[in-house]
Amino acid sequence: MNKRVQEVAIIGGGIAGPVTALALHKAGIRATVYESYPSTADGLGGTIALAPNGMAALEIVGAADAVRAVAEPAHRQAMSVGGKRVAMPALTGVEPYQVVRRADLYRILHDLAAAEGITIEHGRRLVEAREQGDRVTAIFADGSAVTADVLVGADGVQSTVRRLIDPDAPGPRYTGMLAFEGVSSFEVPEEPGTMTFAFGKRGYYIYWPALGGGTTFGVNVPHPRPLTIKEARAVPSREWWETLLGVYGEDAPGGELLRHLPAEKLQVNGALYIMPPVPHWHRGRLVLVGDAVHAPSNSSGQGASLAIESSIELARCLRDFDVPEAFATYERTRRARVERIAARAAKINHTKAPGPVARVLMPIIMPVFMKLAMNPEKMLGPDQRYRIDWPAAV
Numbered sequence: 001m002n003k004r005v006q007e008v009a010i011i012g013g014g015i016a017g018p019v020t021a022l023a024l025h026k027a028g029i030r031a032t033v034y035e036s037y038p039s040t041a042d043g044l045g046g047t048i049a050l051a052p053n054g055m056a057a058l059e060i061v062g063a064a065d066a067v068r069a070v071a072e073p074a075h076r077q078a079m080s081v082g083g084k085r086v087a088m089p090a091l092t093g094v095e096p097y098q099v100v101r102r103a104d105l106y107r108i109l110h111d112l113a114a115a116e117g118i119t120i121e122h123g124r125r126l127v128e129a130r131e132q133g134d135r136v137t138a139i140f141a142d143g144s145a146v147t148a149d150v151l152v153g154a155d156g157v158q159s160t161v162r163r164l165i166d167p168d169a170p171g172p173r174y175t176g177m178l179a180f181e182g183v184s185s186f187e188v189p190e191e192p193g194t195m196t197f198a199f200g201k202r203g204y205y206i207y208w209p210a211l212g213g214g215t216t217f218g219v220n221v222p223h224p225r226p227l228t229i230k231e232a233r234a235v236p237s238r239e240w241w242e243t244l245l246g247v248y249g250e251d252a253p254g255g256e257l258l259r260h261l262p263a264e265k266l267q268v269n270g271a272l273y274i275m276p277p278v279p280h281w282h283r284g285r286l287v288l289v290g291d292a293v294h295a296p297s298n299s300s301g302q303g304a305s306l307a308i309e310s311s312i313e314l315a316r317c318l319r320d321f322d323v324p325e326a327f328a329t330y331e332r333t334r335r336a337r338v339e340r341i342a343a344r345a346a347k348i349n350h351t352k353a354p355g356p357v358a359r360v361l362m363p364i365i366m367p368v369f370m371k372l373a374m375n376p377e378k379m380l381g382p383d384q385r386y387r388i389d390w391p392a393a394v
């Protein structure tokens with residue numbers, strides 16, 4: 001007889017952790033989230049664009065409306081290369097990308113979890129896991145331990161659980177870029193809800209009119225080694241601001257966006273990573289979800305959305321199967337999709353490399369752009385129209 005899972009310990013209280021807990025709760029399975037940070041992420045900077053498929057997945061756990069209430073919808077997208085703008089073809093009949101502050105998304109998920117009686121414990125950094133029969137014990141840095149039927153690693157790109165599953169698992173690959181964001185008082189002439197992907201003389205950036213006035217922009221800047229957010233924030237913001245000006249200062253509107261942003265308002269988001277394919281998604285009672293197992297380049301615009309989808313699919317599999325079959329089915333339903341999206345984003349990522357952007361770029365992005373223009377449905381449909389049929393048996 002099948003022995004269904006009743007109790008799950010989830011490591012990581014970012015996006016995948018709380019969504020997995022909410023979906024498990026919906027499936028009648030108890031879950032507790034353990035997060036290493038000592039407190040909630042209030043005040044955490046940066047924005048995340050959620051794709052239509054990610055929003056549809058959030059709908060399943062009842063979080064979509066709360067996100068829409070605080071998000072800025074990106075109705076239109078345009079590309080600007082060397083100052084020349086072209087509208088980007090988009091899918092029809094799907095909800096726009098919803099751009100939300102990371103801190104708002106965390107708060108919404110944490111509030112929902114609390115309302116469902118799910119506990120998120122802070123200051124609990126997982127260091128070890130031990131399996132005994134059908135149970136697994138998670139051991140934390142403070143020496144405390146908890147035992148559950150399953151341990152989910154939703155612990156991000158630097159995952160400890162991934163290493164516990166397979167000590168030889170590949171680590172994340174640094175893209176060579178650090179990410180920054182800011183809200184400039186410079187007004188761009190674009191309509192609200194227009195997101196522009198701009199390829200300037202020496203670098204790539206993205207910007208859109210901010211709801212409260214001014215323009216939000218995000219830039220990637222080459223840096224020889226990855227810095228943690230803490231390390232990057234230890235560098236005086238004036239130094240970063242000047243580095244950014246060196247890369248974007250001659251671009252329109254990149255230079256103006258920067259010059260209208262006081263250096264101390266520059267938000268440092270840290271190093272950008274990509275996860276190469278992970279050979280083992282699970283072992284015994286341990287399983288991975290979200291960035292821990294599939295972090296595509298941020299060029300995909302899909303990292304968080306895929307993390308949300310996988311969280312829900314994992315819960316659905318645990319609802320319908322005993323552990324070995326649940327994990328195998330989960331991997332089978334998710335691996336091809338996430339690896340296809342990651343592989344495509346990795347190609348686009350090359351175009352963000354430092355150097356004389358427009359010249360290096362044209363031969364790479366023009367064919368992609370032409371394909372997109374010819375048939376947006378073929379390029380974007382499978383990503384953005386993907387829906388999980390929660391009530392259906394897996």
Ligand SMILES: Cc1cc2nc3c(=O)[nH]c(=O)nc-3n(C[C@H](O)[C@H](O)[C@H](O)COP(=O)(O)OP(=O)(O)OC[C@H]3O[C@@H](n4cnc5c(N)ncnc54)[C@H](O)[C@@H]3O)c2cc1C
Nearest residue numbers: 012014015016036048049125126155156290291302303304
């Ligand atoms: C600058 C930047 C911009 C991005 N923009 C977008 C975007 O616009 N759209 C999009 O879809 N995606 C975007 N992404 C990607 C997106 O942020 C990730 O895909 C998403 O956060 C993955 O969620 P996660 O829960 O798997 O991991 P995370 O959000 O990284 O959460 C992991 C959590 O686990 C905790 N943790 C780690 N180790 C332990 C441990 N040992 N014990 C306990 N807890 C632990 C961490 O503290 C963290 O809270 C962006 C990423 C970056 C860096």
